[in-house]
Amino acid sequence: MNTSSIENNYVLPVEKGREYDVIVMGGGVSGSIAGIASARHGAKTLVIERHGFLGGALTAMGVGPMMSFHNRAGKQLVKGIPQEIIDRLKAKNASPGHIPDSTTYCSTVTPFDCEQLKIELETMLIESGGEIQYHTQLAHVEKKDNKIESVVVCNNNGLTQFGASVYIDATGDADLAKMAGVQCTIGRGSDAAMQPMTMNLKTGNVDIESIRAYVKNNPGDFRFAFGAEEGLRRLEKTPRLSLAGYLSEWDAAVDNGELDIPRDLVLFFETATSGVVIVNTTRIQSLNPTIAEDISRAETIGRQQCSQLFTFLKKHCTGFEHAVNLGTSVHIGIRESRHIRGLYTLTAEDLIQERQFHDPVAMGGYPIDIHSPDKAETVSTHLRPECAYRIPERCMLVEKPDNLIVVGRAVSATHEASAAIRVSPIAMAVGQAGGTLAALAVVHRIGPNMVPYSELRNTLLSDNVILP
Numbered sequence: 006m007n008t009s010s011i012e013n014n015y016v017l018p019v020e021k022g023r024e025y026d027v028i029v030m031g032g033g034v035s036g037s038i039a040g041i042a043s044a045r046h047g048a049k050t051l052v053i054e055r056h057g058f059l060g061g062a063l064t065a066m067g068v069g070p071m072m073s074f075h076n077r078a079g080k081q082l083v084k085g086i087p088q089e090i091i092d093r094l095k096a097k098n099a100s101p102g103h104i105p106d107s108t109t110y111c112s113t114v115t116p117f118d119c120e121q122l123k124i125e126l127e128t129m130l131i132e133s134g135g136e137i138q139y140h141t142q143l144a145h146v147e148k149k150d151n152k153i154e155s156v157v158v159c160n161n162n163g164l165t166q167f168g169a170s171v172y173i174d175a176t177g178d179a180d181l182a183k184m185a186g187v188q189c190t191i192g193r194g195s196d197a198a199m200q201p202m203t204m205n206l207k208t209g210n211v212d213i214e215s216i217r218a219y220v221k222n223n224p225g226d227f228r229f230a231f232g233a234e235e236g237l238r239r240l241e242k243t244p245r246l247s248l249a250g251y252l253s254e255w256d257a258a259v260d261n262g263e264l265d266i267p268r269d270l271v272l273f274f275e276t277a278t279s280g281v282v283i284v285n286t287t288r289i290q291s292l293n294p295t296i297a298e299d300i301s302r303a304e305t306i307g308r309q310q311c312s313q314l315f316t317f318l319k320k321h322c323t324g325f326e327h328a329v330n331l332g333t334s335v336h337i338g339i340r341e342s343r344h345i346r347g348l349y350t351l352t353a354e355d356l357i358q359e360r361q362f363h364d365p366v367a368m369g370g371y372p373i374d375i376h377s378p379d380k381a382e383t384v385s386t387h388l389r390p391e392c393a394y395r396i397p398e399r400c401m402l403v404e405k406p407d408n409l410i411v412v413g414r415a416v417s418a419t420h421e422a423s424a425a426i427r428v429s430p431i432a433m434a435v436g437q438a439g440g441t442l443a444a445l446a447v448v449h450r451i452g453p454n455m456v457p458y459s460e461l462r463n464t465l466l467s468d469n470v471i472l473p
Contacts, residue, residue: 019157019164025051025136026447027440028156028169030143033061034429035413035436036175037126038086042440043173044135046464048447050440051167052130053158056335057139059126061177061413063429064119067205067334069283070247070274071429073111074103076370078390083368085470086129087433091115093125100277105243108272109231110385111371115430116245118277143176146184152408152452153185171408171443171453175436178295179343179415187403189343191295193420198378200340200424201267202294204307206284206314207331213246213280216324226252228270230387245275246282254321264317266310267381271322281331285338286314290378294339307337340376340414340427347417348454349399353386356394356425364458365395365472366438366465369431375424386421395473396426398458401439407452412439434470441465 027043029036032054040052062068074083094100099121103113145157155168174181179189192199227250229236251271258264273284287310292299311333318325373386400417401410412435414427446453
């Protein structure tokens, strides 16, 4: 048994845990896939997750569908392990696969069954030889020279110290990186304001056919990114609805004092189960998800907004008259918090210009999607239909400590660039790259920064990852 000094005032017992090649802190989709990739390439891998299941935003935060594996022209840019997950879900009738997005915001969306996704992620990780420790949070980081030597975690066992050769921060908030002394930014450059948090609401018994008919007769009551004509065309093709609208109903309710949510429409997505929809409409602004008091307050406000929203849906929105409230998410949805200052910081210009980096590890085509930190609007920058931007390896890496990799939404990117690459398919692709890089670093007994890019690239290509 060791001891760890906390603020030089208390000495707490710390049990010595097992040693690993790779420790992934955070089991969201990016961290889960990082763990799968690492273990598949022979590294002894542990994924540490604060909840009792994997999947992060897609399971704990109630986000859905996944959007998007494709660019606006319909070309698929994300494959590899993320596509393997979709194939496994489809085989179990837990996803219809990639289907037309009837909001027209993206070319495709990918609905899924949340419970089956939890099972597939942990099954794939265990099958690959990886280990999971649930209900566990990071408490402390021990460093020596330019490396992370160990992490101390807290769970029902008390405090336990684990060591590894390489660490992957998949916390979403860059918690591991920050504790390790990595410099981070937060929010937008001008004032550090972040995209708002959202509490997602799941409803069942929604009359989908009634909504389809209403949209056809009232297309002006809905917002389609590329016009009502295209939206109605996709409405006929897609097996699951994605819609942004009830504009007149929303405005009337705001005028009558029934709604005070800083939003201007209802955004909802039908899940893999017909008649069950995720309503992604609430908006909690001006609070910082990395501050305990703020995120606690945000959870409270989010539930209050969801209650108000559900009442509005049943009272005013065609198709929701007999809807049932299936509950809010386990954890409030977070679009943005900390970003590491990595070896390279991705910018909006990099995405718009499709800059050709020498070290791309993932690709994407999702637009720059900024939910206003202080207004009711959402500002989108749609890229050319054939756009295929690159995320360089250097966005995952820092100078010190040199055995740390960061994946998910905390990678090195500006507020604007992060608004595009934060979505789940791109985060999953970055996770596969990070896990693969970690395993290669272990094989060669070198830091991730020293692994030849050509070897990482060839390994990713052999694993069905799409690279330019």
